[in-house]
Amino acid sequence: MSEIVSKSNRRIKMGMVGGGPGAFIGEVHRMAARLDNQIELVCGSFSSDFEKSKQTGADLFLDPERIYADFNQMMVRESALPAGERMDFVSIVTPNHMHLPPAAAALEAGFHVMSDKPATLNLEEAKVLKSLVEKSGLLYGLTHTYLGYPMVKQARAMVKDGKLGEIRKILVEYPQGWLSDFVEKSGKNKQAEWRADPSRSGISGAFGDIGTHAHNLAEYISGLMMTEVCADLNIYVKGRQLDDDGSVLFRMENGASGALTASQICAGEENALKIKIYGEKGGLEWHQMKPYELIHKPHGSVMKVYTAGVDKNNLYAEAYAACRVPSGHPEGYLEAFANLYTGFAEAIRAKDRDYRGHDLIGINEGVRGMAFVDAVVKNSNSDQKWTKIDI
Secondary structure, eight states: OHHHHHHHTSOEEEEEEEOOTTOSHHHHHHHHHHHTSOEEEEEEEOOSSHHHHHHHHHHTTOOGGGBOSSHHHHHHHHHTSOTTTSOSEEEEESOGGGSHHHHHHHHHHTOEEEEESSSSSSHHHHHHHHHHHHHHTOOEEEEOGGGGSHHHHHHHHHHHTTSSOSEEEEEEEEEOOTTSSOOTTSSSOHHHHHHTOHHHHOSOSHIIIIIHHHHHHHHHHHOOOEEEEEEEEEOOSTTOOSOSEEEEEEEETTSOEEEEEEESOOTTOOSOOEEEEEETTEEEEEETTSTTEEEEEETTSOOEEEEOSTTOTTOOHHHHHTOOSOTTSOOOHHHHHHHHHHHHHHHHHHTTTTOOOSSOOOHHHHHHHHHHHHHHHHHHTSSOSOEEOOO
């Protein structure tokens, strides 16, 4: 009980695996974790190169004694520290093939885990990780960033409240243009290099990277699980090993149908994730690049635009709670990311006190995401019209 009380009177302590020199997402995780002043980074193994890891630690003003040569050393030494000093959880921000090993080591050592998506390299690893999480009784969070936006939460709440009626159709698209050229072998783009490498990224490129976001968004807002896919994956850039484009028809568990496109060769596009969801009473539309607005299109009535802000604007409680500033002061990507970390910190504090969840996206969503990728690749490589998503 004393440890639970101490957590309520201090910041939650975080360790990090990955996020060293040249990494993009590591610093995003660190900014998100510290935004609401609920989490403190205390240790890390930031790179497989110990010298680079020590440099990152120095840049972050961390205790040199708590910069570790590898994640195994980190788990052992952090476990030996007093409960009030050691890390409470580890944030994993490595390439996909290195998601499972540190997660497994952390759970074995008694630490909660927050991981960048996708959960693992493949479906088999995701199922292993699910077993480890369930056996440990510890918390596992997955940073599907876009679920942190207030208007995404508003859309989910409206669907749950029956504002659209029975869901019939979902259209979700995620076009990017950053891989329109063969940049992975240039030596100048570390992100492209590992994402285009099957040994580090997995069996899919675009769909493993951003298709999982689109899949997750469709399930989150609708409250329904995707059950079947009919897929067409493409490789447009000569020399590339993994898909850089694709389209999928899908079915949801209630019989609703939909279409999902994900592409990283849409030259000129930036990060244009968007979703439209329709029910018998009307539709909703949300664009990630204008995330503070949600368009409601009730059947036979006037279209309404909801906007994020702490002046409520008829927002549901979960959307309102995710806002920080008044309407007209747009919040964005980092704030959405921060909502995930703040929720995870709250979940850790509540873990042993009637924990009921804090909109925590966890291992179940991680397994479903990998099962989606697995089914899409299988279907695209076969002559079969439909492939069930096997969880």
